[in-house]
Amino acid sequence: MLSLIRGRVKMLAIAALVVLLIIIPLQGNAYYTSVLIIIGIHAIVTVGLCLLMGYTGQVSLGQAAFYGLGAYIAAVLSKTYHLNPWLAMAVAIIATAAFAFAIGFPIFRLRGNYLAMATLGLGIIIWILFRELDWITGGQPGFLDIPTLSIGGFAFDSDLSFYYLVWGFCIAVMFISQNIVNSRIGRAMRAIRDSESASQSLGINTIMVKAKILALSAAYAALAGSLYAYYVGFIDPPPFGFLFSIRLVAMAVVGGLASIWGAIFGAATVRLLTEFLHPFGDIDTVLFGLLLMVIIILSPQGVTRGLGDIWRRLSRRLSPS
Amino acid sequence: MKKVVFIALALILVIGIMPFTACGGAEEEYKIGAVLGITGFNSALGEPEKQTLEMLEEAINDAGGINGKNVKIIIYDTETDSTTCFTATKRLIEQDNVLAIIGASSSGVTMAILDTVTDAEVPLVSLAASDQIIKPVEERYWIFKTPQTNSMVVARVYDYLSDQGISEVALITASDGFGALGLEELKDVASTWGMTIVADESFDPDDTDMTTQLAVIKGKNPEAVICWGTNKGSAVIADNMKDLAMEMPLVMSHGIANRDFIDLAGEAANGVIFPAGKLLVTEQLPDDDPQKDVLLAYKADFEYLYGEGNVDTFGGHAWDAFTLITDAIQSLVDEGKEVDRAGIRDKLESAELVGISGIFNMSSTDHLGLTPDCLVLVEIVDGEWTLAEE
């Protein structure tokens, strides 16, 4: 009974969020809309990282590379090879996920610190390829004039239309992730996080589960990357480098590593800090550094959980019993 | 469960923080936006650009502004990141409602906003080198730029080398966007000057040592080495060439046209030759040089504010961009026309200016308007910039 009410509250909150997301861009400022688009795109990557790091306990310091793979594959296929942008996007997602799945088997023989090392190295290697394979990717100067998405005669070429597209995908990704977390696979993920040897002893092929989740997170990243490429119309290597991988970790941590909907909050906080504080110098980076340390030490579940704890404590104190 | 509620609340809060713009109504000031790479890889470019713009803003307003209205410069840092530059540009256009935009500092980041300014119909004056930014000119209707193009710079380098009777060169270029664009141009037009590229090496500006690449080059015995990069990496190259006792001429790019390069490379900087705007050798120019007065004035103003010997050509590009735009506003005012984005664009397209980077003659087919003679060759002698003998 209690859980039923809780479920209602949750559905209401999600509904409120969705309504809010629908209303926000109607204020007509395309700048806010564009920032929210970027937030939505980053949130999609962050959810994948949450599934991998928060739920399965496997660190990835190279997630930006999957984001970049999605962007580059979609861009190159749709521009150079004139593939339909939707098809190019689908190929980008599938190819990136397949690559991640394949690389998962050798890489997940490693754990903890060594896994961090390997994913970091992998991310940089792929980044160097973006930079050096210039006859395909345009190299450092970048890849220009990427076509945009359209359905029938309707092109997603305005900020407003692209906003709804991105957030449509984002909400769908959130629901899918929530469902997976609450399923048999989600249980296996959490079991692996808590004890890998015990999971193996219960018949879970842990490397397979980890590789699947890596592939899923890579698919999310590739979806986000291709959306980014279609939105901006231009890509170059810097946004897909090591520092962005770190920034993604920051988004996941701020939102709560094991929190699906928190990813939106994390992506929003990190992006908005950059938007509003960067004009005053590198203060945003100082704050990221502090945030990462403080949040992970004080409230490993992230800011949203931390607030929830405070709320619960307050309401307990206020209630007469 | 509460989490979701909190996220919703947090988002509402966040949106609340975003100050809603006051749209409509006559603007009290002429607003010009700038997106500069103040942090990140291109900080050596963005910082003097920012300083120059702030200096000019103050100067023009102290002198009464334009038509009694102040000029306001709004600067955002791109972090040399195309995503950040993209949203910053949106912000300038949609929220700050600027008349024109200056930037970005480098080519890659500028590329990311070409579509945005074109769709929004806002004139952009870029401070980046690449030709691609303003070509093809039909598609780049709203885009202008002030720095000399790579092709001019490369032409100047090859001109010089072939005058010296040199035809076998080795290239060593940075792996960043600046180096990559230079490399592309250097390779593309080498044959026009009859140049043979005997070695083509690259370096990461963050590398600690480049003697390996230089040893490869040394083994190929080129008559000259061309290095394309910015301060730090280029200084290591100059230093390492001395270490390896490589005596052939070392020609560099305009990426080292600032004091820091000499400070870093020290002794090793001597003998390095590079093409640059005339600003670095202002005092040595003949008195009849039409740019000399402008250059002297900018140099004096800048160094008064930011220290002796600190002026560099990157700030000069910003000076040109600012002056082009404010001149355009002034002439719209003079003609009694409305000052708007389209008006400024039209004026930019017919602008004539004796500037820092050269003498601009813009036209509907040339959104730069410079000729190659705006570049001179500079040699570093005893730690000082010297106009090279040709």
Added chain:
Amino acid sequence: MATWQLVQYVVTGITVGSIYAIVGLGFTIIYSVTGIINFAQGEFVMLGGMTAFSLIGLGLPIPVALMLAVVLVTLVGVVFNLTAIRPAGRASSITLIIITIGGALFIRAVAGLYWGRDAVALPPFSSGASLSFLGAYIRPQSLWVIGITLVLMVVVYLLLNRTLVGKALKAAAINRRAAALVGIDARMMSLVSFALAAATGAIGGIVIAPISYASYDMGVMLGLKGFVAAAMGGLTGVWGVFLGGLGLGLAESLAAGYISSSYKDAIALIFLFAVLLIRSRRLVAGEEAAA
């Protein structure tokens, strides 16, 4: 292929490798005692170079400035340990990785705000032209780098293996609870390891600043390379990281010389990958023992 070129590649590889080894040494010291990969290690190196530059700028005699710089950075290491590592207690490796990444971001950004973004150069330790042998050249500062690296390795080795502090550090690394029983405070040992790593990092920054200059963001790349060197060396022994550093330096230099300078970093990282995967079984066993 000329012989002198090969010799030059090797000389360069050893110089660069020594730099990586110094940076990697800090990773190794902290990891072997606490099991933490300290992503802020590169920032200690940066702080060493930048602080030394500032102190020399204040007019202090160079040797005094250099030593003071090492002391100050050591203090930063201590403060970092007390404020960020100690409060986390015995957290998972993910948590600790994130904490040190946060620390690295913080230190780097503050350094950028304080020192600005330009690179600065320290004077070389001794002047003079480079020495020539077999047609290759080596500059005096490279000899300094190699020499100081070797001395540092020996000193740290002796410190860890021949002194009481070293034995305590090792004991804490092997078994915290047992160490605590004989009166060794693991938290104290963690503190000592951070201080030691910060000091070696600072020395590294000072030694390389005359060659490749110092700037607020140098820690990113150097940190990565040092990390790879330490990883190749197995992250436990002093000599492992020395060999790891040399291996990485030589791999990079030879790759740049004989294959392609554009891909040298990628080649070095693929090398790391191979080492990690080949040794994965042993590494995993080690991680489990540490956990």
Added chain:
Amino acid sequence: MADILQMKGLTKTFGGVIAVNELDLEIQEGELTAIIGPNGAGKTTLFNLIAGVFPPTSGQIIFHGQDLAGTNDYQRARMGIARTFQDVRLFGNMSVLDNVMVGLHSRSKYGILSAAFRLPQGHREEDNIRLTAINTLNLVGLGRRADINASELTFGQQKLVSIARALATKPRIIMLDEPAAGSNVLETQEISDLAKRILEMEITVILVEHDMRFVMGTAERIVVLDGGEKIADGTPSQVQNDRRVIVAYLGEQEDEI
């Protein structure tokens, strides 16, 4: 009765140390066997070898007539070999029920897609998983604690959950590593009863235990290991009077003093 498990010449060395030495042992189906021996006798190593945590240095393990060589731990779990751990290893951040439901992972099969889009197959299987897990939890007497966090249980209760979790994999044989360690007299008796109930479910039980009273009162057959070798094998009363066993234990006590 048929042998469910046969070990032939089983040897495991770590570096130079021999943990299990040329061990020949048969476990009969439906029997409750206890393996005892002093510390370092190779008991846990034997469990790890049977469970497939690591491969033997030499020798064979045959399960239901099938050579287990080349299979690893999760595959053996799926074949019907379950185990618990000395240090329990519950999933501390999950509920008690979830812990047991994880045990049913390999006995269900709906995949990531069914989960993502809530396809009906997933729903059906999930209902079954939940029901079976609750039943299994009731079997160990912890049905009422299903919803609390596993780390909030007492050590004894955690041991019970870990047994339930292993039982949920529907094993043919279950290996209990020191199930009574750290439990009081009452709990020890419960575990003894539980072991017998498991036997009634036609699951073969092997257990390692130091608590002699528990072993003598529970096991039908006792195997004594020392230094990786089998030194005695028989009914409790046979083993109790075996000279070599007495020497092994007394010898060990002398070492300790």
